[in-house]
Amino acid sequence: MKKAVVAGAGGFIGHHLARYLKTKGYWVRGVDIKEPEFEKTSCDEFLLFDLRYWENCLQVTKEVDEVYQLAADMGGIGYISGNHAEIAKNNILINTHMLEASYKNGVKRYFYSSSACIYPAYRQQSADVLPLKEEDAIPAEPEEGYGWEKLFTEKLCQYYQEEKRVETRVARFHNVYGPLGTYEGGREKAPAAICRKVALAQENSEIEVWGDGKQTRSFLYIDDCVEGIYLITQSNYDKPLNLGSEELVTIDQLVEMVAKVAGKTVRIKHDLSKPQGVRGRNSDNSKLYQIIGWKPKYTLMEGLQRTYPWIATRLSQRT
Ligand code: NAD
Ligand code: GDD
Structure with a gap:
């Protein structure tokens, strides 16, 4: 039986993902600073831990095959545009510690939940926007605070992948x-x-x-999101992929x-x-389809x- 950690399992996507992984036969350890708000967790074990701290990350990533990192200080545009310092500080601590702890504990596969907020503002100035392709990310001009942190953590995943520390997989969610x-x-x-x-x-x-x-x-429906996360994590593709609706x-x-x-x-x-x-934002799923042969339903x-x-x-x- 495969063992997975879902970090952020008290939140929206993490809670749904934990339930999905149970249907796939996984043993699941959920971690969050809070329990799921609306429904009992399906996790086999649920730990209330603050993942900004190194010791906690080291403890929760022990003896598992896969880590799904969805813990973040996040919200809609009202929240993320008004809290740049706090969001960037909290998320950089969570992501840096979780990735290094997964490496130290010999985790085989690490999924990171990035965002469409990493895409440059200059490509999203019109309502009639061209759908965003993965390679549009650079030159960078992401969302302040939240988006810059996501983009840097994508790079961190790339470095850990290239230096054979952990197999990393990255999806850029578009408004789930x-x-x-x-x-x-x-x-x-x-x-x-x-x-x-x-x-x-x-x-x-x-x-x-x-x-x-x-x-x-x-906008991407949650059931499509969790299926996409799973397929991307199991795939052989180690660079960021859009996970959104077109x-x-x-x-x-x-x-x-x-x-x-x-x-x-x-x-x-x-x-x-x-x-x-941004004025307009759409996902180009060509690469997602090409790599995992799947489209949101x-x-x-x-x-x-x-x-x-x-x-x-x-x-x-x-x-
Ligand atoms: P959410 O806020 O419902 O879930 C995030 C969870 O992380 C929360 O339960 C929160 O308590 C937990 N968390 C925050 N700080 C923590 C800490 N210090 N230690 C442990 N847990 C902590 O958000 P979500 O919509 O489920 O998002 C999940 C992931 O997907 C996040 O990384 C988010 O940035 C990313 N994402 C989501 C969307 C979207 O549209 N929902 C879009 C782009 C990216
Ligand atoms: N939140 C919100 N609430 N947005 C509203 C409302 C409202 O009552 N009414 C209109 N909107 C408009 C916002 O002004 C914005 O133009 C658009 O709806 C979408 O807002 P959000 O859903 O809050 O955020 P977003 O799409 O700009 O960014 C979100 O998606 C990213 C991924 O695609 C955020 O959740 C980011 O954190 C996320 O990474």
């Missing part, structure tokens, strides 16, 4: 959403935030949408889709004073049909 993801509190990303706003809105009332609504994104929508279109799923009419009030991030509509009811139900149970 789904049930059991954060939907309030300040760290939520657009799909969950819009689901919450629509769920709480009265019929025909206004909801606040950040920006002018014409900015574009693609279905580009404007944020206003996202709102319309959520409203349709909810069966509600809402009016949009744009707020230009709120954080907006869920359309945005199908993903929202699974996500909205979960958020709406949680909100209705509270009131």
Whole structure:
């Protein structure tokens, strides 16, 4: 039986990934500073450890075959654009210690969760954006704080790979959403935030949408994300790969889709004073398909049909 560590198993993607690895027959050790918020963990062992500290990283990576490193101080654009120092400091400590500890403990394979935030701002200035290819990352102009840290940790993985310390695999996630993801509190990303706003809105009332609504994104459903992580980790390809959807929508279109799923009419009030991030961002999955012969399966509509009811139900149970 293969043994894996999922770091960040108390969070959204880590929790889903741990469950997926159990279906593949793994023994799983989950690690996080908090337990999963919405559902009991499927991990065989769950350790409440702060992974910014070297001794903790050394302890949690003992006697396992694979490490999936998803622990991070992270959130949507509102959170990451307002906390550069804290995010960069926390994540560089977690990532540097986890990679070195995995090397010291002879881990066979190390997965690192990077982000579309490593791509340069100068390639994302138009809503009608060209999908981002892996080689577009350099010359660099990533998102301040969070994006620079992700880009440097990608390089660290490359160096450990090249110097035969650990076999590393890297995926660049493009805005992942789904049930059991954060939907309030300040760290939520657009799909969950819009689901919450629509769920709480009265019929025909206004909801606040950040920006002018014409900015574009693609959104990856969580089940596609965890399957992609697994396939990338098992593959022989040791350079970063996009893991995203290629279905580009404007944020206003996202709102319309959520409203349709909810069966509600809402009016949009744009707020230009709120954080907006890049103007347009889409994933080019050509290399992903070429390497692992796999494409994400869920359309945005199908993903929202699974996500909205979960958020709406949680909100209705509270009131
Ligand atoms: P999340 O916030 O739900 O999960 C991250 C987990 O890391 C949290 O449970 C948090 O408690 C934990 N953590 C934070 N600091 C820690 C510490 N010091 N020690 C131990 N655990 C700590 O976020 P997520 O959406 O599940 O993201 C998982 C990974 O994927 C992160 O590396 C994130 O940067 C990356 N990513 C996510 C997205 C996305 O759209 N969700 C996009 C790009 C990249
Ligand atoms: N969060 C949020 N909340 N965003 C909103 C809202 C709202 O209520 N209304 C509109 N938006 C707009 C934002 O202004 C932004 O233009 C767009 O929706 C997407 O916002 P987010 O989902 O918060 O973030 P992002 O796509 O800019 O970046 C996210 O994805 C990256 C990977 O693709 C972040 O989560 C990053 O941390 C992540 O790495």
